[in-house]
Amino acid sequence: MSTPRQLRAREVLRVLIADDQALVRGAIASLLDLEPDLEIVSQVGRGDEVLEAARSTRPDVALLDVEMPGLDGIAVARLLREQVPECRSLIVTTFGRPGYLRLALEAGALGFVVKDTPSGQLAAAVRRVAAGDTVVDPALAAESLVMGASPLSARETDVLIALRQGGTTAEVARLLRLSEGTVRNHLSAAIGKTNARNASEAARIAAENGWLLTP
Amino acid sequence: MSTPRQLRAREVLRVLIADDQALVRGAIASLLDLEPDLEIVSQVGRGDEVLEAARSTRPDVALLDVEMPGLDGIAVARLLREQVPECRSLIVTTFGRPGYLRLALEAGALGFVVKDTPSGQLAAAVRRVAAGDTVVDPALAAESLVMGASPLSARETDVLIALRQGGTTAEVARLLRLSEGTVRNHLSAAIGKTNARNASEAARIAAENGWLLTP
């Protein structure tokens, strides 16, 4: 039934895996290695190591975690699109942040699945992305539509990001070279837009919606 | 090639896997299935489904994620210890919270590894736990010693937990049936003990240290 006579060069799909948790990375590799038409050609644990690995091992598909040290998976997808365009990106992430999906697609990723999709479907997603189809988690797609894009302005986003790292507003002001009053203004706007009741809740809500990635 | 003539009863170790992320769960299963002496007898995605699965499938070792809906992995380990004592527990967690380790050992878990240990070592950890040895991530063990037990009183812990769910102190007070002033006092104490600069930072620090699990 399969077609042994079609001796295309593209019979075996070369796959790169990027995930910061070694155990998960190895486990996914062993899962995909069971498929005869998939070959794991590279495994990396940091976002900023993907590009070099992709250049040297020429994968057809890159499985990218979003949360990684060095560089997040969405930024990596953007780089791959520009510099290694023959490698398609499939984002595989822990949290179903609706905003991540939109950013990922804008960054040129073809696929987006969350880590609690059935493990049997991953190989199928890889094949479809390799073929040029887009693969998107349906539940997340729906949520992403209602949620829409981030309502936060660029500066408001910066302030929330800084707030999650340094603690107080005074420190945020110093970090961003702003006056304290300005920081409070941005925070007040962000609190209103996120329907939060204080700054830390606003930061939490924004993070949960995937609005704190620099686009 | 395998050894059909060595018909020992204990030749194959029966393993249960509990993790809320289906993809990770399946991937770990396929990783361990490569080992001829390990057999995956059960996979569950919720903490409160483990006990029933353990009773019906009689595993030798249970791999338990800490973060799970229904019941956290440490509480599950405690239950297994009491009600299915022949099943040893191995905690496999995403975050290396030092406090988790201590709680896990107190709950009767024999092993504790974080998800960024090399994937090749997982099978070895399973075998050692099955044999009754304790397996602990060395880096985490050292950190756990310096960190020690939680400095927070029971009530302070309650307040921080409530703060992470409801937003403002007023809501925390209503949730816990306390006066607002009392909540502020507990928070002040917690802020001092954690060297934080405001309540939300204290909550974050306590969570990162694994001090917010009800022991």
Added chain:
DNA sequence: ATCTGGCGGTGACAAATGTCATAACGGGTG
């Protein structure tokens, strides 16, 4: 029985945070 120390609680006070009005500046857009 009395002392003592930790914990939980109350109220007063100080400091930080959130809100609002206002204004100047620059970049786009009609």
Added chain:
DNA sequence: CACCCGTTATGACATTTGTCACCGCCAGAT
């Protein structure tokens, strides 16, 4: 050009949050 929007900034003000002194309770020690 006039206009709108985002950014930065200031000052005034209400509210929330953090700190502290003090009190009552209970358990263990003396």
